[in-house]
Amino acid sequence: MSKVVIETLSPAKLNLFLHVIGRLPNGYHQLQTVFQLLDWGDRMRFEIVNEPGIHLASALRGVPNEDNLIVKAAHLLAPPADRGVLITIDKVIPMGGGLGGGSSNAATTLLALNALFQTGHSTEALATMGTSLGADVPVFVMGHSAWAEGVGDQLTPMVLPERWFVIIYPNCHVSTQEIFNAPELTRNTPPITVSAVFDGSARNDLQPVVVSKFEQVKTALDWLSGFGPAMMTGSGACVFAG
Numbered sequence: 247m248s249k250v251v252i253e254t255l256s257p258a259k260l261n262l263f264l265h266v267i268g269r270l271p272n273g274y275h276q277l278q279t280v281f282q283l284l285d286w287g288d289r290m291r292f293e294i295v296n297e298p299g300i301h302l303a304s305a306l307r308g309v310p311n312e313d314n315l316i317v318k319a320a321h322l323l324a325p326p327a328d329r330g331v332l333i334t335i336d337k338v339i340p341m342g343g344g345l346g347g348g349s350s351n352a353a354t355t356l357l358a359l360n361a362l363f364q365t366g367h368s369t370e371a372l373a374t375m376g377t378s379l380g381a382d383v384p385v386f387v388m389g390h391s392a393w394a395e396g397v398g399d400q401l402t403p404m405v406l407p408e409r410w411f412v413i414i415y416p417n418c419h420v421s422t423q424e425i426f427n428a429p430e431l432t433r434n435t436p437p438i439t440v441s442a443v444f445d446g447s448a449r450n451d452l453q454p455v456v457v458s459k460f461e462q463v464k465t466a467l468d469w470l471s472g473f474g475p476a477m478m479t480g481s482g483a484c485v486f487a488g
Contacts, residue, residue: 250294256354257287258345260479260486263448265435274397280443281385281392289336292358294329303334315348315379319355322375323365342419344480352379353386393440411488416462420482428455456482
């Protein structure tokens, strides 16, 4: 029998800005952001195998399988009882970099297994499943850049002009939870409109907190700012200009 395989890109993203406009009673933060999907990221391969279960060709360093978003996503679309899936990843998106690697991998897994096992879920249904894995997962399921509100899950598609970006990874891991829990984080930025994003008034509210805690991020931002406007993406650590 011929192999049944899907090979695909699991793209990275940038946050072209990120404002924290409030906090919900459950502790989650209300955000406004623009997700810019990139044509660069991890490569993932999914192959149907005869051995039942979900199999990773190699574990992610420092991430137990039970915490791996790829495995969690695969369990949401479990293979038939008499079949399994072998998942291989060529990991290039840095962990803790603010590029959405884990969320993208989870979304790519949902899309690939939905196709491989012909489960028939709509894109919207997969995006809803993805919210249980992380607020950034739905934008990767939808597969296009978007204006986002809520906790990052209320998406409006955007057609953005083609741009080239320079991205620097300062070789440090930033914990999203740590930054959002920081008492000095601004949590009351006034909401803005889409047009204001591109008039220079938008920023990343998480950036000052990260810069104060991670000298590597500050150094990267200072250096890149010498060539043009630079900003941190997500909760860091990566910074970009473009």
